[in-house]
Amino acid sequence: MISIRQRKGVKTTEVSEDYAAQEANVKLENKLPSGCTTRKLWKLLSFTVGGTVALCIGLLTSVYLATLHENDLWFSNIKEVEREISFRTECGLYYSYYKQMLQAPTLMQGFHGLIYDNKTESMRTINLLQRMNIYQEVFLSILYRVLPIQKYLEPVYFYIYTLFGLQAIYVTALYITSWLLSGTWLSGLLAAFWYITNRIDTTRVEFTIPLRENWALPFFAIQIAAITYFLRPNLQPLSERLTLLAIFISTFLFSLTWQFNQFMMLMQALVLFTLDSLDMLPAVKKNLKTGSFLNRLGKLLLHLFAVLCLTLFLNNIIKKILNLKSDEHIFKFLKAKFGFGATRDFDANLYLCEEAFGLLPFNTFGRLSDTLLFYAYIFVLSITVMAALAVAFHNLSDSTSQRSTGQMGKCTIILKPETAYNLIHTILFGFLALSTMRMKYLWTSHMCVFASFGLCSPEIWELLLKSLHLYNPKRICIMRYSVPILILLYLCYKFWPGMMDELSELREFYDPDTVELMNWINSNTPRKAVFAGSMQLLAGVKLCTGRTLTNHPHYEDNSLRERTKAVYQIYAKRSPEDVHALLRSFGADYVILEDSICYERRHQRGCRLRDLLDIANGHMMDGPGENDPDLKLAGHPRFCEEIKKNLPPYTAYFTRVFQNKTFHVYKLSRNK
Numbered sequence: 001m002i003s004i005r006q007r008k009g010v011k012t013t014e015v016s017e018d019y020a021a022q023e024a025n026v027k028l029e030n031k032l033p034s035g036c037t038t039r040k041l042w043k044l045l046s047f048t049v050g051g052t053v054a055l056c057i058g059l060l061t062s063v064y065l066a067t068l069h070e071n072d073l074w075f076s077n078i079k080e081v082e083r084e085i086s087f088r089t090e091c092g093l094y095y096s097y098y099k100q101m102l103q104a105p106t107l108m109q110g111f112h113g114l115i116y117d118n119k120t121e122s123m124r125t126i127n128l129l130q131r132m133n134i135y136q137e138v139f140l141s142i143l144y145r146v147l148p149i150q151k152y153l154e155p156v157y158f159y160i161y162t163l164f165g166l167q168a169i170y171v172t173a174l175y176i177t178s179w180l181l182s183g184t185w186l187s188g189l190l191a192a193f194w195y196i197t198n199r200i201d202t203t204r205v206e207f208t209i210p211l212r213e214n215w216a217l218p219f220f221a222i223q224i225a226a227i228t229y230f231l232r233p234n235l236q237p238l239s240e241r242l243t244l245l246a247i248f249i250s251t252f253l254f255s256l257t258w259q260f261n262q263f264m265m266l267m268q269a270l271v272l273f274t275l276d277s278l279d280m281l282p283a284v285k286k287n288l289k290t291g292s293f294l295n296r297l298g299k300l301l302l303h304l305f306a307v308l309c310l311t312l313f314l315n316n317i318i319k320k321i322l323n324l325k326s327d328e329h330i331f332k333f334l335k336a337k338f339g340f341g342a343t344r345d346f347d348a349n350l351y352l353c354e355e356a357f358g359l360l361p362f363n364t365f366g367r368l369s370d371t372l373l374f375y376a377y378i379f380v381l382s383i384t385v386m387a388a389l390a391v392a393f394h395n396l397s398d399s400t401s402q403r404s405t406g407q408m409g410k411c412t413i414i415l416k417p418e419t420a421y422n423l424i425h426t427i428l429f430g431f432l433a434l435s436t437m438r439m440k441y442l443w444t445s446h447m448c449v450f451a452s453f454g455l456c457s458p459e460i461w462e463l464l465l466k467s468l469h470l471y472n473p474k475r476i477c478i479m480r481y482s483v484p485i486l487i488l489l490y491l492c493y494k495f496w497p498g499m500m501d502e503l504s505e506l507r508e509f510y511d512p513d514t515v516e517l518m519n520w521i522n523s524n525t526p527r528k529a530v531f532a533g534s535m536q537l538l539a540g541v542k543l544c545t546g547r548t549l550t551n552h553p554h555y556e557d558n559s560l561r562e563r564t565k566a567v568y569q570i571y572a573k574r575s576p577e578d579v580h581a582l583l584r585s586f587g588a589d590y591v592i593l594e595d596s597i598c599y600e601r602r603h604q605r606g607c608r609l610r611d612l613l614d615i616a617n618g619h620m621m622d623g624p625g626e627n628d629p630d631l632k633l634a635g636h637p638r639f640c641e642e643i644k645k646n647l648p649p650y651t652a653y654f655t656r657v658f659q660n661k662t663f664h665v666y667k668l669s670r671n672k
Helices: 017-031 033-073 080-085 090-103 107-115 135-146 155-182 185-197 212-230 237-257 261-277 293-322 328-337 346-352 363-370 373-397 400-405 417-435 437-455 458-467 473-504 512-524 535-545 558-571 576-585 609-617 639-645
Strands: 530-532 590-594 654-659 663-668
Touching (some): 033 473, 080 090, 090 155, 090 535, 107 135, 155 212, 185 437, 185 473, 212 237, 212 417, 212 437, 237 261, 261 417, 328 346, 346 558, 346 609, 363 373, 373 437, 417 437, 437 473, 512 535, 512 654, 530 535, 535 590, 558 609, 576 639, 639 663
Parallel strands (some): 530 590
Antiparallel strands (some): 590 663, 654 663
C-alpha cells in the first residue's frame, strides 16, 4: 500500500518496516545523553555553517549582478540623462515616480501629485497608487528622504542597490527552500550555484532593474519557503504562528509589487486545491474522501467542475458589477494563443507577436542542459511524479472507514506534504513557462530548488535504489552527498572562467540619438507640452523631461489601450486630418515618429506594428504575401512615411521641429 504520511495533526501507523526501524533507532539514540548532546551540537554546527553559507551566497549573487550592470553600462560614469534612458520601456515609467516623489517639495505634495496625477495621461486625472503597483517607489523615496544618506549615496544608486539587495534575499529564500526539502544545506548551495550559472534564464534584473517581477519574485520565494516549512509535521505553536505571519507578509508584499499577482495566486490556490483533493494535506472535505475508488474519483471530478464553474461565474459577475475591464486583453490573448479562433483585435495580436509572450524557445533547454540542471530536474521530477501518482491512486482507493479500523497494508512509498506541494507547484509553473516565455523566470528558479532537493534527498535515492534492488542506507548517504558535490565541482570548473571573463568585460552605454532627443525636449518645449508617440519611448520622455504623455506602457487599463491604439494610427494608413484630429483629441502638442517602428524589420510580416494596425483597420498589409480576402486597399498612404515628404496636406497640420537618424518630432497646429 502507498500513502502520504507525517501530515500535520494526523497520527498514522502506516510506515514501512525500514522507516519504522529508522524511527526507533532515532528515538533510542535520543534517549542516550551522549548521543543527544552530540546530535544537538551537530545540528547547531550544521545550522550555523549552512546559514552563513546562505547569507554569503546571497550577498555574492547581489554583488555579481550589480557588477555586471555597472560593467555593461559604465553606470557610474555616464550622465544622468543616460542613466535614466537605460531604464527602458516601462522600467523608466516606474522609476519616474520615484524621481517625482524625491523632487516634490514635501512628502504630502508628492503624495498629492501621485493621487491626482494629470501628467501620465493627458486630459485625465488618475490615481497612480490605485492604478499601478508603485508602492515600492513611494516607500523607497520616503526612506531616501528620511535616512541620513543623501550626502553619500545618489538617489539612483539607492534605488538600484535596493533591487540588487532583493536578489540576495531571493537566492537565500531559494537556498532555504531546498534545504528544508532535503534536510541538508548542501542542497541549498547547489540550488544557488544553478541559479547563478543559469542567470540568462533565471533572472533579467541586471538590465531591467525596475521591472515589477524583480520586486515581487523575492517575496514569492519567501512565501514558498514559508509554506514549505508550514507543511512540515509537528510544528510547535510558536513556530506555526511565526510561519503563518511570514506567509501573510510575503503574500501581501508580493501582491503589492506585481500587477500579475492574481494569476500567480490562482496557481497557488490550484496547488493547494489539488493536494487537498488528492488527500495529500490534512482533510477538510471528508465527504469527498469516502467510498470506493470510482465513487471518490467521480466526486472529485464533480467537485472540480463545480469549483471551476463557480469561480468563472463569480469572476464575471463581479467584473460586470464593478465594470472592470483591466484584464480582458489577457483573456483575448489567451483565447487566440490556444487556438480558440483567430482574432483581429489589436491588443491581443500585440501580445501574440511579442516574443516574450510566445512559447518557450527550444534553445532554453540546451542552456539549462549545459549546467546539468535540466537533466537533474527531469530525473527528480520523474521519480516524484511516479511516487505522487501512486500515492494519489492509493488515497483515492482507500476509504475512511478502512483507515479508522487500521485494515490497511504497509506503506512502501512516503511522499511528504512539503514535497508534494513543491512538486505540483513546479509542474503548474512549468506549463505556464512553456506556454509563455516571459513566465519562465518563475519556473527556472524553482527548477534549481527542485532539482537540487532531489539529488540531496534520502527519500528520492531510497525510491530509486529500492526499485533497482540496490537499497542500502550507506549507499543512500553516499549518493545524496557525492552527486551534488561532483556537480558543484563540475559547475566551478566549467563556468568559473566564463564568469570571471564577464566581470572583466567593460562596455559603455551608447544611445546618442535618444540623448539628443531628450536634451532637445528639455531645452525647446514648454514644461506643460503634451507628447504623443510609442508607449516605450514616452516612458523615457516622462522620466527624462517630465512632460505630459498621451499614453504609456502600463497596459492594464481598457481606456488606455483604446487611447494607445488611436495614437498608433501615426503608423497606419490614415489621412493627415484624421491623425491630427485623433492626436488633438488627447491634447497632444508634439508627436514623435520612430523609423525603427515605421520601417520595422524585427518581426515577420503580419507581426510588425504597422501590419497589426492595418489588420485592425481592415486594410491590406504591405509587401509580398497573402492577405485575408475581406481586407481592402487603404484610401491613404502610410502616415509615418508620407509626412516626411513635406507635402501641403501634411504641412498644414504638422510642422517638423526636430530630427536625427532615429527620431522625427512634429508640432501639431492648433488652428485646424
